[in-house]
Amino acid sequence: MNDAFPDHPFGTRISRDELTGRLAHATGWEAKNRLLVQLGRDLPDWPADARTDDRLVSGCESRVWLAISRQGSTFALSADSDSRIIKGLLALVLTAFHGRSANEIATFDLEHWIGELGLLRFLSASRGNGLRAIVLKIREIASIQQ
Amino acid sequence: MDSQCPAPFPAGFADTVRSQFPLLQQNPDLVYLDSAASSQKPQYVLDTEQAFYTSSYANVHRGSYALASAATEAFENARTAVAAFLNVASDEIVFTRGTTEAINLVAHSWGSTLRPGDEILVSTLEHHANIVPWQLLAQRSGAVIRPIPLDQAGQIDLAAFHSLLGPRTRLLAITQAANATGTRPPLAAMIAAAHAAGALVLVDGAQGVAHGKPDLAALGADFYAFSGHKLFGPTGIGVLFGRRDLLAHMPPWQGGGEMIASVSFAGSSFAAPPQRFEAGTPPIAQAVGLAAALRWLGTLDADALAAHEAFLHSRLEHGLQQLRGVRILAGNTPRAPITALHFDKAHAFDVAQLLDARQIAVRVGQHCAQPLLAHFGISSSLRISLAAYNTPDDVDRCLAALDETLDILA
Structure with a gap:
């Protein structure tokens, strides 16, 4: 990851297990959304000049920018959005994939985990948001750069 | 609600209408404010x-x-x-x-x-x-x-x-x-x-x-x-x-x-x-x-329906004017009972998500009208649309939830 992207805690200082626990404690749709807002706050905004069109992921209700770079045998991920809740979802995605190998990225069942967290509605067929598009993009880039 | 609001007219109109919509009867806590996308159906039509x-x-x-x-x-x-x-x-x-x-x-x-x-x-x-x-x-x-x-x-x-x-x-x-x-x-x-x-x-x-x-x-x-x-x-x-x-x-x-x-x-x-x-x-x-x-x-009295919609729309927009950081798009033009909002400090998608958590259904996005949103210099808005079966309580619940939602996102 180059200097254009701010350091974030997801996938390193914050683990999947920790987020699984926090989401489990947030009972109800409102509490889960509030937690996503909070996670979104913990994911630093990108500088404006890093939010370039070539990093936009299409198919999302809000704008989502994604950057992936290979660092040795693993991938560094950074992401940003103008929506706080989508940033919260991006925090989950980063936690699952940041610092992982191409094989781990290809085989980790993110959809299953999102379901366990009680957030399946974000993966619905609605045009409403593009969580699926984001995950597909990450897997595609990781497999190409492998 | 402040005293400038007109009184509901006629009393009980919305309750009478609402009682004829089975989906609304089966979901009494749902506040359906997306009728511009599609309206609910009365039992008679079904x-x-x-x-x-x-x-x-x-x-x-x-x-x-x-x-x-x-x-x-x-x-x-x-x-x-x-x-x-x-x-x-x-x-x-x-x-x-x-x-x-x-x-x-x-x-x-x-x-x-x-x-x-x-x-x-x-x-x-x-x-x-x-x-x-x-x-x-x-x-x-x-x-x-x-x-x-x-x-x-x-x-x-x-x-x-x-x-x-x-x-x-x-x-x-x-x-x-x-x-x-x-x-x-x-x-x-x-x-x-x-x-x-x-x-x-x-x-x-x-x-x-x-x-x-x-x-x-x-x-x-x-x-x-x-x-x-x-x-x-x-x-x-x-x-x-x-x-x-x-x-x-x-x-x-x-x-x-x-x-x-x-x-x-x-x-x-x-x-x-x-x-x-x-x-x-x-x-x-x-x-x-x-x-x-x-x-x-x-079967609906056309004048009563128009008065009811105008009353709800006015109550909604009076309430919105009390909220900070909320802009009504084209608010000074003559309009159907539709209100499109842009928020200074929140993304419309986030607001709609938090409203959804309280069973308030609104639409967010570009509403298949990208040139119109481009005119206002925005890429997304939140749309509230009213219909005959909406009640003053629907409007008030939406306003209260918006107020709290904007606090959460501030």
Whole structure:
């Protein structure tokens, strides 16, 4: 990851297990959304000049920018959005994939985990948001750069 | 709510209406504020469609048996009911899948007469369904799209509109009420000016039709399109009104059964309008359901309905003005009971998510009107739309939830 992207805690200082626990404690749709807002706050905004069109992921209700770079045998991920809740979802995605190998990225069942967290509605067929598009993009880039 | 708000009129109107909508009865905590996307359906419409399927259903127009005659009669009675609703003649009513298909029909059929350099005026208020069919027609024909700009307030810039009218203007494509902001353009003046310039006018009634019976004889539109599903009727049924003398000279746009007079491999001849434009088996039960929706609407006092909608809309916007960082798009234009919001410090998607957590259903995004949102310099807005079955309590719950939601996101 180059200097254009701010350091974030997801996938390193914050683990999947920790987020699984926090989401489990947030009972109800409102509490889960509030937690996503909070996670979104913990994911630093990108500088404006890093939010370039070539990093936009299409198919999302809000704008989502994604950057992936290979660092040795693993991938560094950074992401940003103008929506706080989508940033919260991006925090989950980063936690699952940041610092992982191409094989781990290809085989980790993110959809299953999102379901366990009680957030399946974000993966619905609605045009409403593009969580699926984001995950597909990450897997595609990781497999190409492998 | 402050004292400036008008009193609800008449008392109990919404409760009476609401009691007839089974989905709202089964979900008493749901605040449904997305009727501009699609309205809920009264029991009477559901019962009528069900009864048609269980008692009178067969394919229409070609059966020699009693059941087919009964189905045909119900279908054609629906056409008569739509014609009466719009104050036009039955043979000027073409059934379509919806507003979108009705506009595409005109673009394909009437549009086939356009020549390179002919001009189509399309307003910036339009839904994509009243933009893209004309762009595709322009690509096919060499005609030119001339966009009608808006003024600062978000209303049609009438001076610019008049300057765009000219000898090459063939059509004005204009909404009755913008789906993304609710703005009602000055239709009567625009239609008169377009006619004076020798152009035809197509009015997209998808939003307007739900908030007052359109009198097309008085309005003078040459084409008018609307969808059943926004008017308490079924999905899959829409209406194109076309002036009889125009439809008579328009070629078919889809081929198939129902639309022909005779077929041979040497060539076919086509049925008279409206059947010429209804290839294949039409949405029969949906047409019967739409007629039921019109009958149901006819049971409501039109003045009471208008007063009720105006009261709710005013209560909503009074309340919104108390919230900080909330901007009502085109708030100073005359509007259907639709309110589009932009937030200084929150993304519309986030607000809608948190409202959804409280069972408040609103729509967020670009509302298939990207040129209109671009006019306001924004990429997303939150739209609240009201209908006959909404109550003052719906409005108050929405306002309270918005207030808390904006706090969470601040």
